[in-house]
Amino acid sequence: MTARDLGGAADPDELGSPDSGSHDPDEGGHFGPYGGRFMPEALIAAQDELAAEYDKARRDPEFVAELDRLLRDYAGRPSPLTEAERFSAHAGGARVLLKREDLNHTGSHKINNVLGQALLVKRMGKRRVIAETGAGQHGVATATACALLDLDCVIYMGATDTRRQALNVARMRLLGAEVRPVSTGSATLKDAINEALRDWVTNVADTHYLLGTAAGAHPFPLLVRNLHRVIGTEARQQVLERTGGLPDAVLACVGGGSNAIGIFHGFIDDPGVRLIGAEAGGHGLDSGEHGAALTSGSPGTLHGARSYLLQDEDGQIAEAYSISAGLDYPGVGPEHAWLADSGRAEYRAVTDEEAMEAFRLLSRTEGIIPAVESAHALAAALRVGTELGPEAVLVVNVSGRGDKDMDTAAHYFGLVPEAGITGEDQQ
Amino acid sequence: MSLQEVFRNCAEQRRSALIGYLPAGFPTVSESVGLFEAMVRGDGHTPGCDIVEVGLPYSDPVMDGSTIQSAAERALRNGFRVRQLFDVVSAVAASGAVPVVMSYWNPIHRYGPDAFARDLRAAGGAGLITPDLVPEEAGEWMEASEEHRLDRIFLVAPSSTEHRLALTASAGTGFLYAASVMGVTGARESVSDSARELVRRTRAHTELPIGVGLGVRTAEHAAEVASFADGVIVGSAFVTRAEREGQDGVCAFAGELGRGVRTASPEPAGG
Structure with a gap:
């Protein structure tokens, strides 16, 4: 894979505005009427920081090369x-x-996203990573990247899911992550995300929320998609x-x-x-x-x-x-x-x-x-x-x-x- | 009365406004009306809240700690419906305090921002606090609130940059809600110094009154916050008192807090 896949500087199209064919959202993260940032003000600064850091990283050949290397030598890409x-x-x-x-x-595919975001965490100088997980795939991938890159890791998981996916809970703990079961609401993925957001708003100064899917507030849908x-x-x-x-x-x-x-x-x-x-x-x-x-x-x-x-x-x-x-x-x-x-x-x-x-x-x-x-x-x-x-x-x-x-x-x-x-x- | 008039009256009395929060429909709609009235009445010695935040119970309240989350869950389990919010708002207005609604955006999006503003105004509501709606995404709400003459209360946080403080101050009306700490709602041991600093920074951008919330739980906290802010916002601690002691507890607590905001020695920092 090449810099092009990461929106790296090799291809000017990938860096342009939505009308230049890059399919990027507008500056506020809107895909047509969707997307945007319906978030507490307290988290906007962190979203801005992440967007700015990603914008720099995607043009930085060293970052792109490091991610390429991990995807190839660690994750095993390309997949057949x-x-x-x-x-x-x-x-x-x-x-x-x-x-x-x-x-x-x-x-699973989850490793592509977590390696990219974990490298961004290092760039931002943060030490602590939190994430949500449903089946446990993203939690395991996040715990893996945190083990590799020496980051503290806390995974929120619905209490119902911790029972359904007990082996993945064990995997995450083996990899050094702390797994926190969430029993509010329906005790599944959406409640795990709520709890991760509550943690993030409290600890945002030193913590990155490593969101596991191409959803959430801007820049996550763009960042996760590109990864x-x-x-x-x-x-x-x-x-x-x-x-x-x-x-x-x-x-x-x-x-x-x-x-x-x-x-x-x-x-x-x-x-x-x-x-x-x-x-x-x-x-x-x-x-x-x-x-x-x-x-x-x-x-x-x-x-x-x-x-x-x-x-x-x-x-x-x-x-x-x-x-x-x-x-x-x-x-x-x-x-x-x-x-x-x-x-x-x-x-x-x-x-x-x-x-x-x-x-x-x-x-x-x-x-x-x-x-x-x-x-x-x-x-x-x-x-x-x-x-x-x-x-x-x-x-x-x-x-x-x-x-x-x-x-x-x-x-x-x-x-x-x-x-x-x-x-x-x-x- | 408008929010502007409440803050002016309080300023004339050289004190901060007391702003109390409870979820509508907690534990039931009729009981919640009793609790709101108690919060306004106070303890017989000192009146209670000048402004009441009527919370709209929501399934996914990401800015709330466990106290308000479980109160909202209870209201929803007991069958609370959005249309009942307006009955509660009418009752609060009749009790003599100025009601504002605090709601996450999705229920309002679903109801239709214009219809929501129309019905809130008709019920005697003065404005809306939006914990997950920032000015950049508030286009529809700006229009609806203008049309129906409601105040727009946005939040500022310790992490807000100067640019964002200015942006939020210029989009808001009524007052600005300063989140005292980085975190979710919930009673805390102390009110952090970050609240004082945030109020100072925010004042540089606005003439609007500034209310401070998150973590205020005692009359002493209220007095401390009242020394530097125009409004003292108390939420989770009211919920806890309501759960444990019902209306009587809420009356007593409102009186204590009422004395708190009256004993502070205000720093006349422009407000």
Whole structure:
């Protein structure tokens, strides 16, 4: 990868205004009517500092080189693009190519963002990092970067999630992080973010909030997107080399939306490539139990940005639901709201059941156990492939691996006696 | 009465205004009206609050500590709806204090800023405090508040730069809310020196009265803050008294704080 992927000085387009083709938000962080900074005044100075430091860092060849080095030698980039021949047979015969973010160090795309932000923390001279986590993927990635770069690390995690993802709690603690369970509100990801924001407003002088997704107040949606853009840049080059052309569609799951925005940006200026986000349909949109902010929510402000979110008629934030903790969030990054409104990207809801079927199918046809989050994108690919037929080429972002989901899968499919074999067909 | 008139009256009495906060609908709508009235009445010796902040309970209150969070959660569990806010505001106005609403932005965004301003004004509200809305994002609210003649109370913080103090001062009306410390709401052992410094810095940019909040929990704190600020804001400590002792406790506490703001020796620092 090169400086271009980081918005480095090598490419003037990447540094320009929104009209110069860089797809950056305006100075206040607005993507159309979305984004911005709906934040307490006390945190604005820190957001300004971060925006200014990032602006300098992205033009600094030393910073860019250091991040390149870590992504290559530590995280294991570039991640491969894998031909999924047997899986393709179930997707209407469409050719399915998997972008393997699951093979990164720590097992997901999250490492791209945390390495970049942790290097920024060093530049800003701060010593303490806080972060939220849902499934534990971002918490583990953050704890990892903090161990590597010698930073103090506190992770906020909903109490419900600490029970669902006990092994990840152990991983974070092993890596030297302090994990603080949050039992306010729904005790899940959104409450962990609330608690991290409360910590940040109290300790902002020496603390960086290492936000894990392309949401929140400016500059986070821009910063996190640019740090994940490497996924799309690599994927575009790999698919061109492999097939001699561009794909018909690029698919990714969307919770907050960081892996999706990263891969989408590699193809955003290719109008023939459909960008398709898979949201958590949970028990179905009609059930009211889901995490589909774009397909089923309405505009509002949450955690610092204006975007689509799940809320009641009084503007109280609704509890999201998904079988995957990583998509169990009532909001979504503001750039996705803009891409949805403008029609450049399309979003579909995928139910728990569809996602778990795709989870099992990829495991059995390709020997790859994906994260349940990523299985939502795979399920969408099965549908899109069937719609487009055997001539189509689909790139699917496998944003993480499924080790963390084995307990969920064991219960769901009845794979171990403790989980209760349900008599479901195990072939 | 307007906020401007309250601060002028208080200045004539050479004292700071006492500003008290409770969430609407806590623990229920009717009980909250009783608590607000108690907070205004005081203890029979000394009147209570001059200005009342009526909090709108919200599911995700990121600027609030655990005391106000759990009070808001309780109000919501008991079925509080946004439309009931206006009944509470009317009751506060009838009790003789000037009501302002404190709310996170999303419920107002959802209600429609113009409709919210219209209904708040009709209920006798004087303005709105917006803990997560900074002037740069307040375009719609600037219009709605102009249209319906409501004051816009923005926050300043110890971390605000001079540029931001000036920007916020010029966008606000009524008074400016100075967050005394870096942190969330909640009673503290002492009121930090950063409050005094922030008020001093803010005065350089505005003629508006300045209220200081976050951490004030005793009559002594109130007296101390009153010596350098135009308004003393007490929130979490009122919630705690209301939880433990109900209306009687709130009356007594309001009286204590009322004496606090009357015993301070004001530093005539322009306010």
